[in-house]
Amino acid sequence: MSEKAILSGNEAVARGAWEAGATFGSGYPGTPSSEILPALTALGDCYTEWAPNEKCALESAAGASLAGARCLVTMKHVGLNVAADPFFTLSYVGVNGGLVLLDADDPAMHSSQNEQDNRHFARAAKVPVLEPSDSQEAKDFTRLAFEISEQFDTPVMVRTLTRVAHSEGLVELGERTVPTRECGPVRDARKYVMIPAYARARRVFMQERTAKLTAFAEETEINRIEPGSPDIGIITSSVAYQYAREAAPEASFLKLGMTWPLPPGKIRQFAGSVKKLYVVEELDPYLRDQVLALGLAVEELPESLQIGELSPERVAAGLRGGDVAPASNDLPPRPPVLCAGCPHRGVFITLRKLKAFVTGDIGCYTLGTLAPLSALDTCLCMGAGIGEAHGIEMACGEKGKTVAVIGDSTFVHSGITGLVNIAYNGGSSVVVILDNGTTAMTGGQEHPGTGVTLSGRPGRLLDIPGICRAAGIPNVVTVDPRNLEQVESTLKQALESPEAWVIVARCPCILKARPDAFPRVIDEDKCIRCQVCVRIGCPAISTEATDDPRKPQPRIDPVLCTGCNLCAQVCPVSAIGEMEGGACEV
């Protein structure tokens, strides 16, 4: 019997690439895809790296593929927006060594700024898509994707969803087989140089390729009919298949593992074998529209099923023509918050105090927008905060002087070009780089600004203040965000200045380097219950009711407190001090 392991969908994708003999992996962390490259690195025998952004990752993989390597590139759905430029033309160029792009979509936006169905992207770029429905298929399909890639001279997208990426299941492990292909760049301008004359020829090739891929889709076992009752037939893919199997075990299924191009013959055959035909899929009616275009009659499902994640009960309700109302109760919600001891909190407290207009960005510091910090006014996409600050200022002049906040990893990803734009065009925005020395939100990945590579080797450390100076920003200073006085005086100076500023607020992520400090404790005799410490939004500080409903007694949870001392700095009566001993003494 072969060895089995419990793997997440992400670990299984890494295993599939490893078994397929991939020797190059690149990507940028983005939930829910972030764990794939670390897992591939841990398996060994494959060179892996974090790229500054998804475009860089895909372009490097294009080169590695040209040289003959099998390559895996990983990103989340919005990452493909960044990599869209090389993606569309790479479909023309094709591959030498197999190239698989793992795209992870996030229905219900567990940690994303939009809900985006990237099957449309693949279809528009004419790149085949495989959709695994669990961990076993995540491994098998990734492996198969490399074969399809080389057989049909095309990049292949493997599309997962949050529930596939982050759920775990049993996987049968296989051996690694490395294709014997010599490594070295291949000179073939007609294939690799997409000037219009050569691209036109490749466009014809792509049409022929699509026809061949369609024939493959008709015969591949990953598009399979599972016969059941002829009364109800369900066409489905990805995790929606699992929900539908649970919701309607008696039904007949056409389970599509490859969702572009589709197999029209198989779809027609299946539709002809059932009385009522449904299409169950997560996010957009992507499959449904193509089935309708074949002239087949499809039962309508409520449009509300196109929003958010599905579940067995939502699919069951959908087949009955309804949807399940989201659970509601009057319990207090528990929204996400900046961690206790998060160094970004010091910057947000000060920005709120100064009433600055703040253009935000993508990272855990986006949480600075929630009460009680309420110190972030925009969030669009990676790197956009710097561009927005510049635009506001250029449109409104002095009245538009704005503070952009951006994390260190995001700054490298796509903030640098925005900063160059400010310097070049004579803007005077204030950019605060919240430098906690990691890519915190996705789980703490390394990046050029940490000076450590994905495999843990020392890399060239990006000098963040240096690159800002080199871009032409006249004022670049570094502050400690836990020192509120320093943060405030620097921000004030920058906001009053007619020049552009970069303030690097540098302090390690609390999850990366927990300081050796005792928890804080409130001296309740001195405390005037003014609630100022409560309004820094630290999850370690809660309140207990007193006789006066407006003045509950603040308390600090000694287990959650990291001793960052921000609450002591804002306390007007010095009622907060150090607890001797530690968390278990209470």
Place this chain on the structure above:
Amino acid sequence: MTTNILLSGVGGQGIITASRVLAEAAMLSGFHVKKSEIHGMSQRGGSVESHVRFSPDGLVFSPTIPFGEVDVLMGFELLEALRAIPNTKPDALVLVEDRVIVPSSVTCGPFEYPADVLDQLYASGRNVRVVDAFKIACSLGEPRAANIVLLGAASSSLVIDAQAWEGAIRRAVKAKALDVNLKAFEAGVAAGRSG
């Protein structure tokens, strides 16, 4: 028959690790198993759920538990246990840690933390048992091992082999934390029996 276990609590309490141990132990006992974690964008402080499903006969399809089908609820925090109660079967076993972590919507918002969470849990009609996992973990000198104490308390209600639990803990925790976690599990087993 699929057994459905829901672990519910607050980011940072070790819910993902506990569910990992549970899923591994089920696999080592020969079951087909699926697990799914549901959490928002922050690593600490938000609601976290983990669904574990295992079956001795046949495949588990959905990685999440259908609504109302939870057999065992492990609540790592009182409010989060109460939030998860509608997901459970009427005769579900509910193991809850008597610990309050106040959400920001209460500290800085208009909401009130319900004063009678335990009463509401008992009133649900489920088989509710309180486990002092946090206090037990503190007595072992490692408050972060409360997750494994609660898992130990749940273990006596699950058809998983004793060796499988130990093997799963060995796989899931770091070497230097192994000893205290094995002790935490044993203490949890004892607490589950006496509770």
